[in-house]
Amino acid sequence: MSKYQLAQAILKLSENPTWELARQEWQLLQIEETDDVQTCLCGHFPIKELCVLQNKLNRKVATVGNCCVKKFLGLPSNKIFTAVKRVRKDNQKSLNTETIKLAHERGWINNWEKDFYLDVMRKRILTDRQSAKKLQINEKVLQRVRKTGGE
Numbered sequence: 080m081s082k083y084q085l086a087q088a089i090l091k092l093s094e095n096p097t098w099e100l101a102r103q104e105w106q107l108l109q110i111e112e113t114d115d116v117q118t119c120l121c122g123h124f125p126i127k128e129l130c131v132l133q134n135k136l137n138r139k140v141a142t143v144g145n146c147c148v149k150k151f152l153g154l155p156s157n158k159i160f161t162a163v164k165r166v167r168k169d170n171q172k173s174l175n176t177e178t179i180k181l182a183h184e185r186g187w188i189n190n191w192e193k194d195f196y197l198d199v200m201r202k203r204i205l206t207d208r209q210s211a212k213k214l215q216i217n218e219k220v221l222q223r224v225r226k227t228g229g230e
């Protein structure tokens with residue numbers, strides 16, 4: 080993984096001329112798991128955990144591997160991948176704050192669902208209705224995390 084190469088590529092798509100400022104222009108738009116072969120902006124190949132980033136100032140989009148996003152851009156994509164994998168294996172498990180925040184920002188879930196989830200997330204015992212609602216939100220979020228290629 081080359082930070083230099085990634086920084087060069089990100090800078091080209093950013094408004095600010097320095098890496099320290101330019102990196103702050105980027106937000107996480109979508110995460111995706113893929114079996115297709117893709118190359119990260121840093122040159123790393125292949126990447127299977129993709130993060131689609133969007134520039135907050137000019138709306139440009141870039142696809143970067145999870146490892147680079149975690150290491151260099153400081154966005155919580157790794158925590159989101161971990162939560163998604165955990166819930167995909169066992170849908171009774173909980174997503175985490177980072178994932179719920181992303182889901183809410185993207186409009187996958189509404190205000191009520193976000194508040195509800197953050198409230199019940201750490202509870203060990205839920206009523207039937209609460210646990211049904213939680214499962215429904217888990218489903219909603221998982222549907223948005225595309226898994227492409229292979230299978």
Ligand SMILES: [Zn+2]
Pocket residue numbers: 080085119120121122123143144146147
């Ligand atoms: Zn990379």
